[in-house]
Amino acid sequence: MNHNVADKAKSLRLNAPLPLDSGRELAPVEIAYETYGELNADKSNAILICHALTGDQYVASTHPVTGKPGWWERMVGPGKPIDTDRFHIICANVIGSCMGSTGPASDGESGAPYAMQFPVITIRDMVRALDVMLGQMGIERLYCVVGGSMGGMQALSLAANFPERVARVLAIATTARHSAQNIAFHEVGRQAIMADPNWQAGDYYNGDTPDSGLAVARMAAHITYLSEEGLTEKFGRRLQDRDAKSFGFDADFQVESYLRYQGSGFTQRFDANSYLYITRAMDYFDLAEEHGGKLGNAFAQSSARFCVVSFDSDWLYPTSESRHIVHALNAAALPVSFVELSAPFGHDSFLLDVPALDRVVEGFLSA
Amino acid sequence: MNHNVADKAKSLRLNAPLPLDSGRELAPVEIAYETYGELNADKSNAILICHALTGDQYVASTHPVTGKPGWWERMVGPGKPIDTDRFHIICANVIGSCMGSTGPASDGESGAPYAMQFPVITIRDMVRALDVMLGQMGIERLYCVVGGSMGGMQALSLAANFPERVARVLAIATTARHSAQNIAFHEVGRQAIMADPNWQAGDYYNGDTPDSGLAVARMAAHITYLSEEGLTEKFGRRLQDRDAKSFGFDADFQVESYLRYQGSGFTQRFDANSYLYITRAMDYFDLAEEHGGKLGNAFAQSSARFCVVSFDSDWLYPTSESRHIVHALNAAALPVSFVELSAPFGHDSFLLDVPALDRVVEGFLSA
Numbered sequence: 001m002n003h004n005v006a007d008k009a010k011s012l013r014l015n016a017p018l019p020l021d022s023g024r025e026l027a028p029v030e031i032a033y034e035t036y037g038e039l040n041a042d043k044s045n046a047i048l049i050c051h052a053l054t055g056d057q058y059v060a061s062t063h064p065v066t067g068k069p070g071w072w073e074r075m076v077g078p079g080k081p082i083d084t085d086r087f088h089i090i091c092a093n094v095i096g097s098c099m100g101s102t103g104p105a106s107d108g109e110s111g112a113p114y115a116m117q118f119p120v121i122t123i124r125d126m127v128r129a130l131d132v133m134l135g136q137m138g139i140e141r142l143y144c145v146v147g148g149s150m151g152g153m154q155a156l157s158l159a160a161n162f163p164e165r166v167a168r169v170l171a172i173a174t175t176a177r178h179s180a181q182n183i184a185f186h187e188v189g190r191q192a193i194m195a196d197p198n199w200q201a202g203d204y205y206n207g208d209t210p211d212s213g214l215a216v217a218r219m220a221a222h223i224t225y226l227s228e229e230g231l232t233e234k235f236g237r238r239l240q241d242r243d244a245k246s247f248g249f250d251a252d253f254q255v256e257s258y259l260r261y262q263g264s265g266f267t268q269r270f271d272a273n274s275y276l277y278i279t280r281a282m283d284y285f286d287l288a289e290e291h292g293g294k295l296g297n298a299f300a301q302s303s304a305r306f307c308v309v310s311f312d313s314d315w316l317y318p319t320s321e322s323r324h325i326v327h328a329l330n331a332a333a334l335p336v337s338f339v340e341l342s343a344p345f346g347h348d349s350f351l352l353d354v355p356a357l358d359r360v361v362e363g364f365l366s367a
Numbered sequence: 368m369n370h371n372v373a374d375k376a377k378s379l380r381l382n383a384p385l386p387l388d389s390g391r392e393l394a395p396v397e398i399a400y401e402t403y404g405e406l407n408a409d410k411s412n413a414i415l416i417c418h419a420l421t422g423d424q425y426v427a428s429t430h431p432v433t434g435k436p437g438w439w440e441r442m443v444g445p446g447k448p449i450d451t452d453r454f455h456i457i458c459a460n461v462i463g464s465c466m467g468s469t470g471p472a473s474d475g476e477s478g479a480p481y482a483m484q485f486p487v488i489t490i491r492d493m494v495r496a497l498d499v500m501l502g503q504m505g506i507e508r509l510y511c512v513v514g515g516s517m518g519g520m521q522a523l524s525l526a527a528n529f530p531e532r533v534a535r536v537l538a539i540a541t542t543a544r545h546s547a548q549n550i551a552f553h554e555v556g557r558q559a560i561m562a563d564p565n566w567q568a569g570d571y572y573n574g575d576t577p578d579s580g581l582a583v584a585r586m587a588a589h590i591t592y593l594s595e596e597g598l599t600e601k602f603g604r605r606l607q608d609r610d611a612k613s614f615g616f617d618a619d620f621q622v623e624s625y626l627r628y629q630g631s632g633f634t635q636r637f638d639a640n641s642y643l644y645i646t647r648a649m650d651y652f653d654l655a656e657e658h659g660g661k662l663g664n665a666f667a668q669s670s671a672r673f674c675v676v677s678f679d680s681d682w683l684y685p686t687s688e689s690r691h692i693v694h695a696l697n698a699a700a701l702p703v704s705f706v707e708l709s710a711p712f713g714h715d716s717f718l719l720d721v722p723a724l725d726r727v728v729e730g731f732l733s734a
Contacts, residue, residue, distance in 0.1 A: 021614075022614035023614075023616075035644075074556060106411070114617075119614070120614040120615060177604065178597060178604070179598070179599055179604075180595075180598035180599050180601070180602045180603055180604065180620075180622040181590065181593075181595045181598045181599070183604070183620050183622050183623060184586075184590045184598065184622050184623075184626055185590060187586070187618075187620075187622070187623045187626055187627075188583060188586045188587045188590065188626070190561075190616065191582070191583050191586060191627070192559055192583045192628070194616075195559075195562075195563065195579035195580065195582070195583055196562065197564055212562035215558070216555060216558050216562055216583065217564070219551075219554070219555045219558060219670060220555045220587050223548065223551045223555065225554060226548075227548065228547075228548045228682075231547035231548045231551065231677045232546055232547050232548070234547070235547040236547055237544065237545070237546075237550070237653060237656075245651055247388075247389035247390075247391075247486070247487040249483075249487075249557065249561075249643065249647065249688065251554075253547070253550050253552070253554075253650070255547040255550050255551050256551075256554045259551055259554055259555070259556070259558075260554075263558070276616065280616065283620070284612060286604060289604075311443075315595075315682075355677065
């Protein structure tokens, strides 16, 4: 990708070095963000949307690299479930990413890109940066923090670690810890990137980028975002632009063609080192472990209302993981509504056309 | 891998060119095999065991490369469920593989290894070779054909396409067609191999082998062989040889270390081009499509008795796929017993310690 594309994004520099879970500090820290809708006078109508692994701040505006619509336009806008006529919506690129916030492609102290000198970060580190950002914006307490997938991890982490900061938490298709299988899939992706000779131990910013490895990583991950039934419905064993099998290694099947397209398209907009760092942060995520091994403890200081949503076809973060979160919230005596929605799209359901999700989101924000 | 290791295996040359589904022919065709137990006078006690994707003929004897025990020693041997005191067991390396049977690493007409000039083969092609082999061995009718995973595909294909050849069919943890998700995972593996610069469009036999790509392919596939619960039980989030996270990209988690070991170990014993060809054969497999689109038709000429076994934790070829096979056998009015066994190991359950499977196999072979 072109690492300069996000230069014109709105950006804020944190006014102090950011302490990290590793014991290191990150400075300076730039946070690129977008906002939608007006902040009211008493700053009580702010909603923070946290993005997923390969997401960004362009939740409801055109992506500057791909030219595609924002990733949650169906949810965010005037009169939509997250209503920009009513709320001030903030979405910031996480640290470690590559759309303007400080990450491995940013210049480090030496003046050259950090590359693998960038510190390993955690979900809590991402959230710590968001907390400072909100402080600098003068937003004491969010009306709500919302996130799907890794965004949901951040939403939970914010409620756990900065309980004063948030009145409502909407956590969708997420988990309070990465499972062995989750870690395994990410490790495959990391090994694919690191096996690409262009990776050069991360120092590729002046040369060819490890697109082949990154594409394989994306392909493997992408399968986990879809359900078996969704893949079968969408592609089945249908052939791509041909009447018969080629008896070769072209993309005979539509699903092969689709995956290759997903893989190569991804390399146009994402930095391979960011993929390494963010997957690592997700794998390290275990909210209970951070709080003495008991998930209920994580929420002991929170006074927020929670809404937890899972999808029946999501095998990446299945309903059992959401139930685990709900039990912990119950143990902490916090108000929580929980729903498992039926949708055929697997983990990606939170991004797609699931009208029931719209109603849940709208209802939770109205109450 | 060293491509000469299997030279001392038992081997048989097919006495005519082998016609292939692609319309091409393969000649000469060498079939490397192992046998266990004595063939009786009327040659009525032969059991053919068909191996899985990365399996081989060393079902109950030491693998010549790894030095490890045969892959199904728990099932095959004196007094074991597939009893070598009673049966003559044959296990042959499939064409396209790399343990002595003709495959992409074999010399083609030019005198150099076929590499990607090897014809694309199908499961039916593999079975066609096995049929000729059995004919040359003088074995008219098998007491039973047995296979798990891709071995089960071969067992079903043999019954469908060479119905006279087999009296009993035992198909374990298998499917009658590869699903979109099955194809997708294989495609990731193929792309990982092809992205390795050592692959050299398949012409690597005189140079460095594409081990990095093959290892990534194996890692991705390996996850699909295990269940989420099995991974959690075996590894959970436990760290590898350390008390705390490294905040680096080493294999902090046991599951990462395990996967890396699986990936690199595999490259010692398997040829990357064979992996491409055999995964392709599996992806092409659709037994119904071969028989006018109706799976029941596939078995119209068979007079065999069938036993179909699935595992409740197998998400690669889930029980629903076995049920699909059973319905087709019912439609063909063939005797079939079907059982879903409970085991925590996912797809790999057929290879592991599942005493209930032993009893099913023993019972079916006794009846």
